[in-house]
Amino acid sequence: MRHILSVTVNNQPAVLARISGLFSRRNFNILSLNVGETELPEYSRMTIVVEANTDTLEQVKKQLYKLIDVIKITELNQSNMIERDMAIIKVNCGKNQRSQVIQVVDVFRGKVVDFSLDTITVEITGDENKINAFIEIMKDFGIKEVVRTGIVAIDREMNNNVLTNS
C-alpha cells in the first residue's frame, strides 16, 4: 500500500544521502522523494512516498526516527491532505494539431509554456492520477519528453470555523 510521509529534517549537507541510503540498505520501497526548505531555513521538509505493508511502514518510520537529523515524521492521511505532482511535457505537435492539444490542456487546467514549429510544451499540476490521465491522452500525439516532480503533500488544516463560515 502507498503511504505518504512528511518528514522534517535538518537542512544540512548529506541529509538526503542519509535518508535515501537508509531506504536502499533496508530494502524499503521508495516511490518518490521530494525535498525543499521549510518556513524555517534551518529545516527542510521531505515528502516521501513509500510502498509498504503496515509492519514495514512501522519499521520505515522507526528507522527514520533513529537518524539524528530527522526531527519529525508525520504520516499524511490520504483523505485529508493536499497532494500535488507537477509535470512538464513536451509533445509532438504540428500546426494542425495545436488547437486539439490546447483544448485538452484547457480541460485539465494545464498551461502551455512553450511552442516550436512541431512541438508544444505543457505544464500540468495535480494529483498523480490526473497527471497520469493527461499523459495517457498526450501519448496519442506523441510525447517527446516528460519530467515530473514526484509528489509534494501537506495536511489539510482542520479548522471548524473556516468550514462553517465558508
Added chain:
Amino acid sequence: MPIHSGARIFVESLLREKVEVVFGYPGGKVIPLYDELYDAPIKHILVRHEQGAAHAADGYARSTGKVGVCIATSGPGATNLVTGLATAYMDSVPVVAFTGQAPTSLIGTDSFQEIDIRGITLPVTKHNYMVTNVKDLAKTIKEAFYIARTGRPGPVLVDLPVDVLKSHADFMYPQSVNLPGYQPTYEGNYMQIKLAAEAINTSQRPVIFAGGGVINSNASEELTNMAIKGRIPVVTSLMGLGAFPEDHELSLKMLGMHGTMYANYAISEADLIIGIGVRFDDRVTGKLETFAPYAKIIHIDIDPAEVNKNVKVDIPIVGNAKNVLDKLIPLIKAIERKEWLEKIKEWKRRFPLNYEYDDNNIKPQYLIEKLDELTDENTLIVTEVGQNQMWAAQYFHFSKPRSFITSGGLGTMGYGLPASMGVQVGNPNKTVINISGDGSFQMNLQELATISSNRLPVKIIILNNGTLGMVRQWQELFFDERYSGTILENPDFVKLAQAYGIKSLRIDQTNDVEMALKEVLNYDGPVLLDVIIPQDENVFPMVPEGASINEMLELKKKKREKEKQGEVA
C-alpha cells in the same frame, strides 16, 4: 576565550571528555593533530593497521563502559577503519573515530588520499560529521561523544579536513548539546511496566532473555535481582554473556544456534519471554515462525526500532533496561514456579553441554574448561570469531558483565587480537586472554608488534586446527565434506611470536594443558600459546541455519549417524 588551532581544540575537547587513551596511526593529513598529541596528557597507542585501532577502541569501550577513541589519516587510513566501525555499530559500542581529510579547498577533486569517508561510513555509524569550519569543531566533538554514549550507544565518525586543524578559533567547550532530532527515551512507560508485571506474575513458564543492552546499561544487578525474586530462569544472547552469573541455578547460559539445549528447550516451551536489551537476531531465533510458539513476548529495549522488527511483541517497553527494571522489580511477586524449574533441571541433567574427552588429542572444550578452572573473576576473555568463539562462550563460565568481549553481530574475524589490546589498556590490572583460531589470528597478527612494544600482558591462546574451523564444520555437515578453501597452511606461530619478542610455547598433548596454562597465566607479560587441536572437532549442539531452535544437532546424534552409515557401507 583563548584562540587555538583546530588541532589544539581537538586535544582540549578530548580532555574535556576525559579521554585518557587514543588508538591511532598517523598520516599526512593528521600530522597537525599528532603534533598537538605529542605534548598532550593523553596516551597514544600506535597500532600497526588502522583496523586494529578501531577494534582496540571498541574493546576498550566494551570492557570499561567508557567511549573508545581511534584516529586515522585520510583515504586508506580512513577506509581501514570501516570494518572496526561496522563491528562496533552491530554490537552498539560507543566509539568515536577521527579521520584526517584533504583540505576543504581540494575536497571533491580526487586529491591525494581523499575519500568520502562520511559517505562510506553512513550505514555503519550511528552518526557522522565533516567539520568544514574550525568554529564548529568543539561543538561537533561534544555532540559526537554525546551521541556515541547515550541512547543506544554506537560509533560516531568525525572527519577533519587538514586546513581546519591548522586554522584558528576561540575555544569554548559547550556545556550541553542541542539536538532536537535526538531524544532517547530512558524511562519506560509505567502502564506498560504494570502490564508486564501482570504478565510475569500470571505466567507459569517464564524465561528472561537478556542481551547486550543489559550490559550496556549496567543493569546486571537489577537483572539478577529480578530473576531471583521471581524465580525466573535466564538465557542470554552471545552479547549478554556475563549479564547474569552463569554459576547460578537459574542460569541456562546461551541460547540460539550454538546455545545450550536446555536454553533452547526452555524458550520453545515458555509461556512468556521477557526480552531485555536484545534484538532477536536470527542466530538466536532460528526459524522465526516456530520461535517460542507458546510465549507472549515482553520486550524491553532503548531502541524503539527493535520492537516488532524481528518478532511480534505483546508488551513493548521502550527505555533504558536499568530504569525499567528498577520500576518493574517491586511489582513482581515471589513465586516458586516449582514445576517449571523442575522441568528445566531435568533438561539440564539430560542434555548438558558435552564433548568426548581424549587423553591424547587436546580437545578445545577441555582446554577452556581448564582455563576456567585456573582463572579467577578478574579475567577478561576476548575471542576471535568462529569455533574458538563458540567454545569459549559454551565452556567458560562468565559471572560478571563486561568479562566476555566478542564480535557478535558482524562476526568479525581478526577482532580479538586488537580488541584485547584495548581491553588490556583499559584494565591494566586484569588478566586479558585472547582466545583465537589460527584463521582469525592471521587477520590482524601485525598487532603483535603493538602488544610487544607496549608490553601489554595479553595472553594469546590459538586453538590451532589448521582450518577455518566453523566453515569447515558447515562443509562437513551440509556440503558433503567438500572442504573448499578452508584448509590453511600456517606459519610457525611460536617462531612468529618470538620474532616480535613475545614469549611463546606450543602444546599438542592433553597432559600438557594444565601446566602450559599455568605458565601462560603466571607469566608477567605478553605470551602466545599455540594449541594443536584435532582438525575435525565440531561445535555442538548446533541448530542448522533456518531450522527451529529446538531442532538441534547434538554430539551423540551425529556420532550415531556416522556409525549407521558405517554399518550400511
